Amino acid sequence: MWKRRGPVMALKTWSTGRKIALLGVVCALAGGGGAFAAAAPGLAQSTISSEAGSPARTTPGLAVPVVAPAELAVTPADGAEQVNPAAPVSLKVTNGRIDRVALTSDDGDAVDGTQSADGSAWTSTGNLKFNTRYSYTYSVLDGAGRTTDSTREFTTVSTANEADAAIYPLDGMKVGVAQPLQIVFSEPVLNRDAVEKAIKITSTSGQVGAFHWFNKNTVRYRPKDFWTANSTITMDMKLFGVGLGNGQVGNFNKTVTIRIGDKKVAVADAEAHTFSVSINGRPAGKWPATMGDKRFPSARGYLVLMEQHRVEHMDASTIGLKPGDPAYYGQLDVNYATRLTPSGEFIHQATDSAMPYIGKKNLSHGCIGLGPDGAKWVFDHMTTGDVVQVVNTEGEYANFDDGYGDWNIPWAKYAN
Numbered sequence: 255m256w257k258r259r260g261p262v263m264a265l266k267t268w269s270t271g272r273k274i275a276l277l278g279v280v281c282a283l284a285g286g287g288g289a290f291a292a293a294a295p296g297l298a299q300s301t302i303s304s305e306a307g308s309p310a311r312t313t314p315g316l317a318v319p320v321v322a323p324a325e326l327a328v329t330p331a332d333g334a335e336q337v338n339p340a341a342p343v344s345l346k347v348t349n350g351r352i353d354r355v356a357l358t359s360d361d362g363d364a365v366d367g368t369q370s371a372d373g374s375a376w377t378s379t380g381n382l383k384f385n386t387r388y389s390y391t392y393s394v395l396d397g398a399g400r401t402t403d404s405t406r407e408f409t410t411v412s413t414a415n416e417a418d419a420a421i422y423p424l425d426g427m428k429v430g431v432a433q434p435l436q437i438v439f440s441e442p443v444l445n446r447d448a449v450e451k452a453i454k455i456t457s458t459s460g461q462v463g464a465f466h467w468f469n470k471n472t473v474r475y476r477p478k479d480f481w482t483a484n485s486t487i488t489m490d491m492k493l494f495g496v497g498l499g500n501g502q503v504g505n506f507n508k509t510v511t512i513r514i515g516d517k518k519v520a521v522a523d524a525e526a527h528t529f530s531v532s533i534n535g536r537p538a539g540k541w542p543a544t545m546g547d548k549r550f551p552s553a554r555g556y557l558v559l560m561e562q563h564r565v566e567h568m569d570a571s572t573i574g575l576k577p578g579d580p581a582y583y584g585q586l587d588v589n590y591a592t593r594l595t596p597s598g599e600f601i602h603q604a605t606d607s608a609m610p611y612i613g614k615k616n617l618s619h620g621c622i623g624l625g626p627d628g629a630k631w632v633f634d635h636m637t638t639g640d641v642v643q644v645v646n647t648e649g650e651y652a653n654f655d656d657g658y659g660d661w662n663i664p665w666a667k668y669a670n
Contacts, residue, residue, distance in 0.1 A: 321398040324350030328390075332406040338503060339382035339410045340495020343367070345392055346375045353393040353401065360387045381494055384505060385413045417441040417502045419493070421510055423638070428513040431480035432558045433639030434660045435489060435512070442470035444499025449473070452492045452504070459485040464669035468654045478665045480641070483517040483534055518640040520632075522622050524552055525646035527613045529601075529624055531636070538635075541628030542613025544604055546620040549581060551649035553620065556661035557594040559601075559640045562633055566591035566600065573598060573619060581619065590629035594622075594642065595657040601642070603629035620649070 325348040330337045343357055343365070351373030357365040365388070367378045382388065391405045418440040423429050435455065443449055450465050455475055459482035467473045481487065488511050493504035520531045522543060530540040546552035550573075565587050575582045591602040604612050604623030611617055612625055622642070624632065641661070651662045660668065 321396060321400075322349040324348070324394050324396040324402060326394065326404075328406065330408045332408070334408040336412065336415065336501070337382075337408050337410045338495050338497075339384055339386075340503075343378040343382075343388075343390060344376065347394055348374070350374075350394050350396040352376050353395050355390075355392045357388060357390050359383060360389075382410050384411050384416045384503075386410050411503045415501045415503055416505045417498050418505055421489070421491075421508070423510075423512050425508075425510040425512075427638070428515050430559065430637060430639030430641060431483055431514055431517045431519075432556065432641035432658070432661060433481070433512075433514075434474040434476040434558075434658050435487070436472065436474045436658075437491075439471045439473075439498065441498055441502040442500065443467075443473070444470070445497055446473075448496055449493065449498065449504075452496045454490040454492075455487065456490075457481070457485050457487045461485075466660065466663070466668045472655075474658075474660055476660050476668070478669075480517065480661075481514045483514060485514045487512045487514065515637065515639075518636050520636070520640070520642040522552070522642055522644045523646050524616055524644065524648075527616070529622060529628060531632075539628070539631055541624050541631075543628070544608055544612045544614075544618055544623040545616045545644075545647065546649060547617050548648065550619040552616075552618075552622065552644050552647045553595065553599060553649045553652040553656075554644050554647045555651045555659065557599070557642045557644060557652060558658035558661070559636055559638055559642070560593040560596075560657060561638065562593070563591045564633070565589060566593075566602065568598070570619075583619075589626070590633040592632055592636065595652050597652075597656045599652075599657075601629065601632050 327344075327346040327348075329344045330341070345352060345355060352369060352375070355367060355369070355376045357367065357378055359365070359382075363383075365378050365382065366380060367376050369376045376392070387407060387409045389405060389407050391403075394402045394404075396402070420438045422436045423433060437453075446465075446467060450473075453465075453475075455463065457477075461477040461479075461482060463475050463477040465473050465475050488509065491506070491508045491510070494507045496504040498504060517534050518531065518538075520529060522529050522545060524545045527543055527545070528540060529543040531538045567585065567587050568583075569585045570576075570581075570583045577584075586605065588600070588605065589603040591600045593600050599620045599622075601622045601624065603626050604618075608617060608623050609625070612623060622644075652659045654660075
């Protein structure tokens with residue numbers, strides 16, 4: 255019996271001993287390499303670095319998942335040219351956050367910006383300058399803290415594509431009730447709707463007007479009827495960055511405030527040879543007049559007073575007259591001259607040779623000649639934007655670019 259049981263006992267002892275030996279090997283490995291060694295013996299000799307200190311990976315590791323790379327959306331593009339200086343510079347980050355941003359011009363001016371609370375977006379504030387190169391440097395962190403630095407450059411709209419404008423009346427002027435608001439652009443305007451939307455015009459009287467384009471560069475604005483006396487008009491123009499068309503971009507924002515005076519309306523009657531004025535609907539004066547003869551009839555309709563000169567020099571050659579012509583008057587100076595048209599029609603004191611004919615006959619070259627008292631009254635009491643209605647004349651309406659003939663255009667046509 256003992257001989258038979260010996261091998262059995264030996265077999266059990268060998269089997270148990272083998273299990274102990276295997277466990278010893280496993281414990282030795284676990285002690286040397288930790289849990290990673292037990293799971294993956296091939297990593298026992300490698301060091302696991304932090305994700306922040308590692309390059310971005312596109313495949314997951316054995317224990318640490320992939321950190322999605324930061325994705326950027328940057329405007330304008332690197333190397334962009336003719337960038338609108340009114341367009342904001344922006345940086346948006348997905349799977350990360352913005353650490354810092356610096357936007358500077360070549361001459362060293364820094365551009366401010368605002369960053370979102372979560373650090374995912376940055377946008378410039380304020381307008382850039384025309385014809386300027388900008389450097390756009392930023393640093394972005396991904397979810398693991400890795401940093402990506404980058405610098406981009408772009409240039410704004412060149413001087414050749416920069417559009418300015420002349421505005422009349424000037425800011426702070428006081429004008430009469432018939433004065434249209436005029437903007438003359440330095441470049442042709444093709445996008446008229448965009449320009450009109452960028453100009454907000456309000457009046458304390460609540461009057462609403464309309465724009466009328468006389469050519470590609472010139473637009474005016476007036477209400478259906480004369481401006482309300484003693485009201486105030488505000489022109490709020492946000493034209494910086496507005497595309498005029500053909501690559502031209504507006505270069506200014508401006509607010510202009512204009513005061514309207516009393517309603518002063520004159521009527522010059524070429525048949526009755528009179529000139530009468532009312533102020534706010536009440537008669538203010540009436541004087542005898544001489545106006546344009548049959549060869550040079552005074553322009554008809556509404557004429558808006560433009561400027562005044564105590565003495566104005568006149569030259570017959572400017573209206574095509576030469577020595578030998580019966581109407582030639584050479585050169586002379588007239589007193590108390592109030593301009594009605596750029597082409598040369600004035601209200602002024604009649605010349606000594608014409609004085610006997612005022613109130614009796616028309617013999618001027620289109621001007622309204624008054625006696626010394628009447629001419630001086632107009633000079634002293636009427637001003638830019640006041641209006642004269644010329645009636646019973648054979649003359650045509652003054653051309654749109656020969657003064658302000660806006661009130662001679664029917665409202666339905668003007669507003670379209």
